Amino acid sequence: MPITISDVAREAGVSTSTVSKVLNNWTTISPATVDRVKHAIHKLNYTPNSRAVSFARQTTQNIVFLTSLGKNEAYHNPHMFDIMCGVNSILAKNNYTLSLVDIFNDSYQGESVTRVMAQKCADGMVIHGSAISKEIADLITKQQFPHILIGHPGFETQLCWIDTNHVLAGQAAAEYLISNNYGDVAFIGGKKTDHISMQRLKGFLGTMHSYGYLVSPEKILYTNSSREESYEATIRLLELKKSPSAIVCESNTIALGTARAIEKMKLEVPKDIAFLTFDAYPYSEIIDPKPTVIDINVYDMGIQAGIMLLRKMENPALQIQTYTTLPVVNAGKTT
Amino acid sequence: MPITISDVAREAGVSTSTVSKVLNNWTTISPATVDRVKHAIHKLNYTPNSRAVSFARQTTQNIVFLTSLGKNEAYHNPHMFDIMCGVNSILAKNNYTLSLVDIFNDSYQGESVTRVMAQKCADGMVIHGSAISKEIADLITKQQFPHILIGHPGFETQLCWIDTNHVLAGQAAAEYLISNNYGDVAFIGGKKTDHISMQRLKGFLGTMHSYGYLVSPEKILYTNSSREESYEATIRLLELKKSPSAIVCESNTIALGTARAIEKMKLEVPKDIAFLTFDAYPYSEIIDPKPTVIDINVYDMGIQAGIMLLRKMENPALQIQTYTTLPVVNAGKTT
DNA sequence: CTGAAAGCGCTTACAG
DNA sequence: CTGAAAGCGCTTACAG
Structure with a gap:
C-alpha cells in the first residue's frame, strides 16, 4: 500500500x-x-522509508540520551530536561532523532548501555551525569562508541565530557557588582564540601581581588543551604558595624532566607543593598525583594554537547574534554 | 566484524x-x-541487530512523544516531562523505545507528524496537548495512526485522549476537610475563565454541598492568580465577622499570597485555620506555613497513556476517551 | 522438526 | 549518465 x-x-x-x-x-x-x-x-x-534507509546505510540517524530517571525527576532536576531539549534541537536540525534511555531500572551496571551498543539502535550517545559510573565508562571507551558526557565525571577517564564552569559564573557576579560600584561585598555559600558553591566562591573572590577589592573573612559565610541558616547569616552580616553593600547568595534557597532578613531589616534593594543569587530556578521568580540572577544556560550546553557529538561521529579520533558556560546576568527582570 | x-x-x-x-x-x-x-x-x-529485526518485521518498536518545546519548557512545564518519564517507563518495560519529536520549529502545521507517519519511524505516537491542533488531529485520524493524546483536546475529534480530572481533585480537597471536621470553608480561585480553577471549584463545592455544608458566596473568591490579589483576598476573608476555618487555594501562587496573609494575621496552621493548595509543584515545598497539598500524579497518567497506546496498537478498533486521575493528599509533609 | 528462499526498501560499488 | 545486482541482517511463509 x-x-x-x-x-x-x-x-x-x-x-x-x-x-x-x-x-x-x-x-x-x-x-x-x-x-x-x-x-x-x-x-x-x-x-x-527511514527504516529501510538506515538499514541500507548501516546508520541509524538516532542518538540515545542516557540518563537515570528517579521519581519526580522532572521536578527535582528540570535542568536535565532543559539540556535534553537543547540536545534535541540541534540533533533535529541535523536529521537525527533522540531517544530516551533510562538506566534507573537496570538490573546490573551497564545493562542498557550494552544493549544500545550491541543492538546498534543508535549512532551515538549523550550521557547525563546521573547515568555514569566507572563500569559504564569502561564499556563505552572499550567499544569506542561515540559519546559525550554531560558533567565532569568524578574519576579519571578517557570519556569525552562537557561541563558548566561555575568559576566563571562567580566571576560574572563579581564583575556585575564592580561595574555597579559595589565594593564592600559579602558571599553566603553552602557547606565547604559543596563543590559548586566553592567554585562559585573561588571565581567571585578571584575577580574581586583582581580588581583590588578585598573581601574580609567575616563576610564570607558558609551555611547548610537552608533558609534558616542563611536568614541568620544575613542578619549577622547586616548587624556588622561595617555591613556589606551587596550580598551574593550561592543558591535560591539561601536567597530565600536572605530576602527575609533584608525585609526584616527594612532595607531596600537595590537602594540600600545589592542582592544577587545564582540560578534562575527554582525560586528566583518569587523571591521578594527580587534578586539579580546569575544564571547558566544549560539549554545551550545541550546544543554544544550535540554539536560535539556530531563532530565526534564524523571524526572518531577527536578527543573532547571541555568546560562551557554562558553565565547570564538578569538584573531583577522577569523572563 | x-x-x-x-x-x-x-x-x-x-x-x-x-x-x-x-x-x-x-x-x-x-x-x-x-x-x-x-x-x-x-x-x-x-x-x-535491532534495526534488521525491525526492518524485517515491519515494525519499529519505537513510539514518538510529540510535543512543542518552547524556551525554558523544562522549568515552565515540568509536568510534561514527568508524564514523559511515565510513558517511557511503561514502554521500556514492553521493549519499546521512546523518541522525542518537537514540533516547535515546524514550518507548517503537521510537518513533523506527517514525516513521522510517512517515514514509518514509529509504531505509535503519544501527543502532548501542546502539540495538538485541528489540522494535526485530522492528519492522524485520516491515517488511523495509533496514538494517544495527553489532555482533552479543545475541539470535537475522533482522537483518543486521556486527561486529568480536576473535578475529582476538588472533591478530594473537600473530603479531606470534612473528614477533619472543617465545615466553614473558603476557596480562592483563579479567574472565572480559568478552566482548571473552575473544575476544581466545581468538585469542591459539589462535595461540600453533598455533605450538607453550604459555602456562602462571600467565601468563594476569584483572583488573577497573583500573590498580591490572593493576599488581599485572604485578608478580606480573615476579617469577616465569621471568618472561615479553612482556606483552599487553587494554585501555588495563590497559596503564596494566602500564606503571607495568614502569617500577617498571626494565625497558626492547622490550629487556627486549615490551609490547602492544589499541586505540589512549583512552590508548595517552600510555602510557610506549610499547606496541605492535593497533588495529581501525572507520572502515573503517563503510564496509563502508554498502556492504552499499546492496547490500541494491538487492537486498532479500540476507541479510548477517558479521564484519569489520582489525587494524592499530602498533609504538610515533605516528600 | 528443519532449511532454502523470498522479502522488507533502500544504497552503492561496479559495469557499461 | 544509467541500471543490474548484491547487500544490509533479519523474519516468515512454504516445502519437505
Missing part, C-alpha cells in the same frame, strides 16, 4: 538506483532525469 | 531460520537444537 522507491522508478521510467541517486543529490544524474524523478516523487507523494 | 545471525548458525551447525526461531521462542524446535543454538549465541555473545 505505501509508496516505495520502485513505484517512483516505474512512474518516472527509470531504475530504482537512479531514483535513489536523485534522492541523495548525486551530481551524476542528468537534469532532465532529475526533473522526471522529482515529478514522480511529487506526484506520488513519496517519502523514503 | 560484529556477530550476525549467520555466525551463530554456522557455530551451531543449523540454518539462520532455525536460529531466528530459537530467538523468537518458536515451539517447533527440538530441545536439543534449542540448546545448541543457545550455546552458540552465548559463546559468540550475539545480540540481534
Whole structure:
C-alpha cells in the first residue's frame, strides 16, 4: 500500500538506483532525469522509508540520551530536561532523532548501555551525569562508541565530557557588582564540601581581588543551604558595624532566607543593598525583594554537547574534554 | 566484524531460520537444537541487530512523544516531562523505545507528524496537548495512526485522549476537610475563565454541598492568580465577622499570597485555620506555613497513556476517551 | 522438526 | 549518465 522507491522508478521510467541517486543529490544524474524523478516523487507523494534507509546505510540517524530517571525527576532536576531539549534541537536540525534511555531500572551496571551498543539502535550517545559510573565508562571507551558526557565525571577517564564552569559564573557576579560600584561585598555559600558553591566562591573572590577589592573573612559565610541558616547569616552580616553593600547568595534557597532578613531589616534593594543569587530556578521568580540572577544556560550546553557529538561521529579520533558556560546576568527582570 | 545471525548458525551447525526461531521462542524446535543454538549465541555473545529485526518485521518498536518545546519548557512545564518519564517507563518495560519529536520549529502545521507517519519511524505516537491542533488531529485520524493524546483536546475529534480530572481533585480537597471536621470553608480561585480553577471549584463545592455544608458566596473568591490579589483576598476573608476555618487555594501562587496573609494575621496552621493548595509543584515545598497539598500524579497518567497506546496498537478498533486521575493528599509533609 | 528462499526498501560499488 | 545486482541482517511463509 505505501509508496516505495520502485513505484517512483516505474512512474518516472527509470531504475530504482537512479531514483535513489536523485534522492541523495548525486551530481551524476542528468537534469532532465532529475526533473522526471522529482515529478514522480511529487506526484506520488513519496517519502523514503527511514527504516529501510538506515538499514541500507548501516546508520541509524538516532542518538540515545542516557540518563537515570528517579521519581519526580522532572521536578527535582528540570535542568536535565532543559539540556535534553537543547540536545534535541540541534540533533533535529541535523536529521537525527533522540531517544530516551533510562538506566534507573537496570538490573546490573551497564545493562542498557550494552544493549544500545550491541543492538546498534543508535549512532551515538549523550550521557547525563546521573547515568555514569566507572563500569559504564569502561564499556563505552572499550567499544569506542561515540559519546559525550554531560558533567565532569568524578574519576579519571578517557570519556569525552562537557561541563558548566561555575568559576566563571562567580566571576560574572563579581564583575556585575564592580561595574555597579559595589565594593564592600559579602558571599553566603553552602557547606565547604559543596563543590559548586566553592567554585562559585573561588571565581567571585578571584575577580574581586583582581580588581583590588578585598573581601574580609567575616563576610564570607558558609551555611547548610537552608533558609534558616542563611536568614541568620544575613542578619549577622547586616548587624556588622561595617555591613556589606551587596550580598551574593550561592543558591535560591539561601536567597530565600536572605530576602527575609533584608525585609526584616527594612532595607531596600537595590537602594540600600545589592542582592544577587545564582540560578534562575527554582525560586528566583518569587523571591521578594527580587534578586539579580546569575544564571547558566544549560539549554545551550545541550546544543554544544550535540554539536560535539556530531563532530565526534564524523571524526572518531577527536578527543573532547571541555568546560562551557554562558553565565547570564538578569538584573531583577522577569523572563 | 560484529556477530550476525549467520555466525551463530554456522557455530551451531543449523540454518539462520532455525536460529531466528530459537530467538523468537518458536515451539517447533527440538530441545536439543534449542540448546545448541543457545550455546552458540552465548559463546559468540550475539545480540540481534535491532534495526534488521525491525526492518524485517515491519515494525519499529519505537513510539514518538510529540510535543512543542518552547524556551525554558523544562522549568515552565515540568509536568510534561514527568508524564514523559511515565510513558517511557511503561514502554521500556514492553521493549519499546521512546523518541522525542518537537514540533516547535515546524514550518507548517503537521510537518513533523506527517514525516513521522510517512517515514514509518514509529509504531505509535503519544501527543502532548501542546502539540495538538485541528489540522494535526485530522492528519492522524485520516491515517488511523495509533496514538494517544495527553489532555482533552479543545475541539470535537475522533482522537483518543486521556486527561486529568480536576473535578475529582476538588472533591478530594473537600473530603479531606470534612473528614477533619472543617465545615466553614473558603476557596480562592483563579479567574472565572480559568478552566482548571473552575473544575476544581466545581468538585469542591459539589462535595461540600453533598455533605450538607453550604459555602456562602462571600467565601468563594476569584483572583488573577497573583500573590498580591490572593493576599488581599485572604485578608478580606480573615476579617469577616465569621471568618472561615479553612482556606483552599487553587494554585501555588495563590497559596503564596494566602500564606503571607495568614502569617500577617498571626494565625497558626492547622490550629487556627486549615490551609490547602492544589499541586505540589512549583512552590508548595517552600510555602510557610506549610499547606496541605492535593497533588495529581501525572507520572502515573503517563503510564496509563502508554498502556492504552499499546492496547490500541494491538487492537486498532479500540476507541479510548477517558479521564484519569489520582489525587494524592499530602498533609504538610515533605516528600 | 528443519532449511532454502523470498522479502522488507533502500544504497552503492561496479559495469557499461 | 544509467541500471543490474548484491547487500544490509533479519523474519516468515512454504516445502519437505
